[in-house]
Amino acid sequence: MNTPSSFTPSDCPVGPDSLTQITRRQTNPTRWHGAGWTDFAGALRAAGVDLLESLAACGAFATDAGGTAYGMPHGMVIAKSAQQISSLLKIAQRFGVPVTVRGGGLTTEGESVAFGGVLLDMTGMSRVQTIDAGALTVRTQTGIFWHSLAEELRREGLDYLSAPLNLTSTVGGSLNVGGIDVNSPRLGCSADQAIALQIVTPTGEIVECSETENAAQFQRAILGYGQFCVITEATLKIRRYTPVRMQYFYYSSLTTAVEDLQRLDRDDASDYSGILTIMDSAVNLLVAFDSDEREAAFNQRWKAQLRGHGELGFALRALPRYLLQPWKWPEALYLLRRKKQLFPEFRRPEYVRDGLMQDRTVVFSRAVWKYWGSRQMVIPDLATSAEKFVAAVTRGNAVCRKYFPHYTLYCVGIKLRDDHKPHYELSCIPPDAEGWAYGCEFEPMMDRVYSRDHLQSFKNEIYDIGLDIGASYYRFGGMMKGYIRRAFGDEMVDRHLAMKQQADPAMILNRNVVF
Amino acid sequence: MRKVDVIIVGASLSAAAAAKRLIDSGLETVILERKALPRHKICSGILSPRGHRFLIENFGPLPREALHEPTACRGVTFHFPSMVSMSMDFFGGTTPHLHRKYSDHWAIKQSRAEVHDETSFAGLEDRGDHVLVHARKHGEPLEYRARWVIGADGPSSLVTRAIYPDYPKQIPWFFVGQKFHEIIDCPLDEQYFHFWFHPGLGHYTWSHARDGRQIVGVGFKRGDNFAAKHANVVNYLSEKHGVKLQEHTDDEGCAENFGPSLINRYVFGKGNVLITGQAAGFLNMIGEGMSCALHSGAISGEAVVEARLRNRPVQEMYRKMIVSEVRRTSDQWNPLKIAFDRPHEADFPAALAALSWRERGLVMRDLWRFVVLYKEFKWGRQIASAALQRPLLGGYSMMKWL
Numbered sequence: 068m069n070t071p072s073s074f075t076p077s078d079c080p081v082g083p084d085s086l087t088q089i090t091r092r093q094t095n096p097t098r099w100h101g102a103g104w105t106d107f108a109g110a111l112r113a114a115g116v117d118l119l120e121s122l123a124a125c126g127a128f129a130t131d132a133g134g135t136a137y138g139m140p141h142g143m144v145i146a147k148s149a150q151q152i153s154s155l156l157k158i159a160q161r162f163g164v165p166v167t168v169r170g171g172g173l174t175t176e177g178e179s180v181a182f183g184g185v186l187l188d189m190t191g192m193s194r195v196q197t198i199d200a201g202a203l204t205v206r207t208q209t210g211i212f213w214h215s216l217a218e219e220l221r222r223e224g225l226d227y228l229s230a231p232l233n234l235t236s237t238v239g240g241s242l243n244v245g246g247i248d249v250n251s252p253r254l255g256c257s258a259d260q261a262i263a264l265q266i267v268t269p270t271g272e273i274v275e276c277s278e279t280e281n282a283a284q285f286q287r288a289i290l291g292y293g294q295f296c297v298i299t300e301a302t303l304k305i306r307r308y309t310p311v312r313m314q315y316f317y318y319s320s321l322t323t324a325v326e327d328l329q330r331l332d333r334d335d336a337s338d339y340s341g342i343l344t345i346m347d348s349a350v351n352l353l354v355a356f357d358s359d360e361r362e363a364a365f366n367q368r369w370k371a372q373l374r375g376h377g378e379l380g381f382a383l384r385a386l387p388r389y390l391l392q393p394w395k396w397p398e399a400l401y402l403l404r405r406k407k408q409l410f411p412e413f414r415r416p417e418y419v420r421d422g423l424m425q426d427r428t429v430v431f432s433r434a435v436w437k438y439w440g441s442r443q444m445v446i447p448d449l450a451t452s453a454e455k456f457v458a459a460v461t462r463g464n465a466v467c468r469k470y471f472p473h474y475t476l477y478c479v480g481i482k483l484r485d486d487h488k489p490h491y492e493l494s495c496i497p498p499d500a501e502g503w504a505y506g507c508e509f510e511p512m513m514d515r516v517y518s519r520d521h522l523q524s525f526k527n528e529i530y531d532i533g534l535d536i537g538a539s540y541y542r543f544g545g546m547m548k549g550y551i552r553r554a555f556g557d558e559m560v561d562r563h564l565a566m567k568q569q570a571d572p573a574m575i576l577n578r579n580v581v582f
Numbered sequence: 583m584r585k586v587d588v589i590i591v592g593a594s595l596s597a598a599a600a601a602k603r604l605i606d607s608g609l610e611t612v613i614l615e616r617k618a619l620p621r622h623k624i625c626s627g628i629l630s631p632r633g634h635r636f637l638i639e640n641f642g643p644l645p646r647e648a649l650h651e652p653t654a655c656r657g658v659t660f661h662f663p664s665m666v667s668m669s670m671d672f673f674g675g676t677t678p679h680l681h682r683k684y685s686d687h688w689a690i691k692q693s694r695a696e697v698h699d700e701t702s703f704a705g706l707e708d709r710g711d712h713v714l715v716h717a718r719k720h721g722e723p724l725e726y727r728a729r730w731v732i733g734a735d736g737p738s739s740l741v742t743r744a745i746y747p748d749y750p751k752q753i754p755w756f757f758v759g760q761k762f763h764e765i766i767d768c769p770l771d772e773q774y775f776h777f778w779f780h781p782g783l784g785h786y787t788w789s790h791a792r793d794g795r796q797i798v799g800v801g802f803k804r805g806d807n808f809a810a811k812h813a814n815v816v817n818y819l820s821e822k823h824g825v826k827l828q829e830h831t832d833d834e835g836c837a838e839n840f841g842p843s844l845i846n847r848y849v850f851g852k853g854n855v856l857i858t859g860q861a862a863g864f865l866n867m868i869g870e871g872m873s874c875a876l877h878s879g880a881i882s883g884e885a886v887v888e889a890r891l892r893n894r895p896v897q898e899m900y901r902k903m904i905v906s907e908v909r910r911t912s913d914q915w916n917p918l919k920i921a922f923d924r925p926h927e928a929d930f931p932a933a934l935a936a937l938s939w940r941e942r943g944l945v946m947r948d949l950w951r952f953v954v955l956y957k958e959f960k961w962g963r964q965i966a967s968a969a970l971q972r973p974l975l976g977g978y979s980m981m982k983w984l
Contacts, residue, residue, distance in 0.1 A: 095639055095640045097694065098605065098694050130607075136606075137607040139608035442891075515902060516902035516903055517903065517906065518877075518884060518906045518907065519880070519881075519884055520880065
């Protein structure tokens with residue numbers, strides 16, 4: 068019997084419990100030891116950077132939206148300027164103190180949780196700097212929530228292009244990880260809307276970058292999961308504001324609904340599209356339009372070809388099925404209860420006037436937080452090429468059925484841009500996707516309390532599907548670290564690791580996310 | 583008097599897991615351990631894959647000093663009186679052979695909790711908004727004021743006795759003892775943990791290699807004679823398996839509570855006091871308690887965190903969250919699960935299927951005879967009830983938990 072110096076995962080692959088073929092590593096980090104903290108804190112204050120160390124200040128950031136990773140920073144800094152962040156990072160490099168950057172804290176795998184060190188709260192930098200209505204661009208600090216940005220833009224009759232359906236995500240967070248909207252099948256992800264950035268590198272340099280200026284840094288910053296810089300300002304493309312007109316189609320088959328969704332995307336038949344489900348029993352394909360002309364064209368050309376039904380048609384078809392299967396009556400009652408809760412939410416008079424939805428983000432965000440989420444957002448996901456998407460959704464759906472009595476799926480496409488391929492490397496965009504990538508979030512209804520182990524086992528099983536079929540993931544931290552090498556291969560991960568080591572010699576910036 | 587958020591009693595793996603969750607969430611946590619650390623712990627040290635996963639994911643790779651020789655275990659071999667043997671590899675690969683003295687200490691250190699060793703738990707008073715914990719260090723009395731207390735002090739838990747003085751009388755107790763022998767000749771594969779389903783040997787009979795010696799262990803109802811039981815097993819191994827051993831050089835033993843996982847009679851505490859790990863009754867079917875201790879310990883820590891965040895009673899949180907671990911552990915003892923599912927971390931149905939029909943018949947006969955050994959505890963109805971609850975309720979009834 069060999070006697071290794073330590074019993075590492077490579078010596079000993081561990082049995083499944085959902086994690087198949089994953090080399091084990093520590094994914095729930097040990098709190099940073101705190102060596103040199105006092106000297107670091109002194110140096111930071113001497114440089115004029117405010118550092119909060121009280122339990123109340125730090126405790127507010129003990130976990131993220133996922134609620135399965137907890138950690139306490141030694142201290143926190145509220146972002147005020149690029150210069151302040153530059154000072155922080157320079158001193159942190161010198162003392163080897165980890166810095167974790169947090170926007171809205173809507174990560175679900177602990178990416179924005181500090182396991183000791185400094186937590187940098189970017190929501191302190193939340194000002195819109197300039198709006199250029201002629202060029203249709205906005206320059207903003209990146210700690211701003213999307214809904215605050217929308218408020219500012221609406222005053223000018225403008226709107227952002229694409230933002231996550233979540234009111235409290237920040238612009239900076241979305242640029243780092245993607246950001247997906249129901250118009251992403253036409254416009255790409257939120258990160259695709261950035262034209263130029265101001266970033267602070269891990270060694271404290273303040274750099275302006277774009278596709279033409281410091282292009283390499285721009286490529287690494289976008290969809291970079293915070294590994295190569297802190298994004299402090301962004302110039303984003305915007306558009307004229309238009310309310311949207313929604314149409315809903317109901318399916319009893321996930322496969323059929325996904326096929327119809329992909330067909331609409333391929334044909335550019337709608338301005339917005341996505342799937343929201345109540346388990347796999349009521350599958351809602353939603354489409355929406357920015358103009359009457361687009362809607363009329365859809366009604367004329369594509370509507371009749373969709374295999375979904377209206378509310379009544381769906382109910383009439385579901386009724387005999389449930390009548391003949393009495394053991395499924397609890398499920399039918401659940402569907403009715405959800406319908407009663409949810410449908411009025413999508414038609415609230417303050418947001419819907421004359422059949423037009425005034426702010427899709429508000430409507431969907433409210434519904435998501437009120438009826439899907441809880442204080443925990445457990446939403447493992449799979450991002451695949453169009454060809455693999457049906458398999459990913461159906462297999463993930465089976466895992467949801469196994470773990471939870473009630474759940475929902477959210478599926479949406481992302482239009483890919485050939486000129487953004489460098490951004491997409493080592494990101495949620497799967498390497499084999501052409502034209503569109505598709506993402507599905509698997510979200511259990513948290514109508515009871517679950518242990519973290521139960522939730523993590525569920526997530527692992529979803530992530531395992533991704534490995535099996537060759538997918539990517541929207542989320543990268545925590546347990547995901549073990550998957551990244553399997554999903555992308557050692558060559559790509561090592562190349563990015565080398566870039567990271569060059570950019571961040573002390574490996575202080577967001578150290579527990581990817582590497 | 584020291585004021586802290588949480589006192590954990592016992593410096594075990596479940597304590598380390600609970601402490602990890604509490605420290606990560608910023609709660610001031612003190613672990614009380616009656617012995618000086620690192621302390622000796624009676625245990626086979628054979629960890630299940632799920633427990634290994636937990637250790638790595640939460641504490642990192644194990645240091646070499648935390649392992650016995652052989653450093654890894656490939657799986658389990660079941661032996662039957664009919665001389666049929668079934669070797670089953672753990673799912674996914676080998677697991678570590680833990681040296682509990684050092685592995686527990688390493689995990690405790692990795693948790694970053696403050697440890698007060700040589701400090702014995704002496705009692706507690708739950709005052710509603712806090713718990714007064716009495717302890718002794720070198721004979722001197724100490725007091726701690728904690729918001730919550732977690733009892734992670736093993737099967738003979740003093741914390742359990744402090745809140746349920748009659749509990750030890752409500753369950754049958756076993757004694758498990760092991761003796762260490764220099765090896766003359768041992769044909770048993772040292773890569774496996776060996777277990778005998780033999781009613782003539784004891785309720786729990788095992789053997790495995792450790793640091794160049796062979797362990798021969800036996801568990802039985804408390805009150806029987808360890809020396810006689812052990813000698814019987816040594817003779818059996820010699821006659822039936824050709825295991826030639828010298829007289830033992832060391833021996834050790836402790837009390838065990840096999841019943842709670844089998845009949846869903848767990849004890850999770852009351853008020854601000856939580857019980858976890860083997861103190862709560864968690865034990866896997868091959869007697870491996872470390873993996874469920876780690877997971878239940880973590881859940882006890884999570885329950886405290888959640889109770890604080892949601893402003894809910896900690897017992898409510900703990901009992902809701904522990905459901906998943908109860909399912910995993912009690913499934914391993916559930917005859918319906920064993921027959922129709924794969925609740926264990928080694929593939930018993932596949933190993934059984936690899937046998938001839940005659941051998942399968944012999945194995946089933948021997949298993950039945952072994953189960954009959956437990957007849958005196960009158961668990962049959964309770965086992966049947968728990969087995970039926972699983973498919974009907976999707977879990978096990980909370981009504982039987984203390």
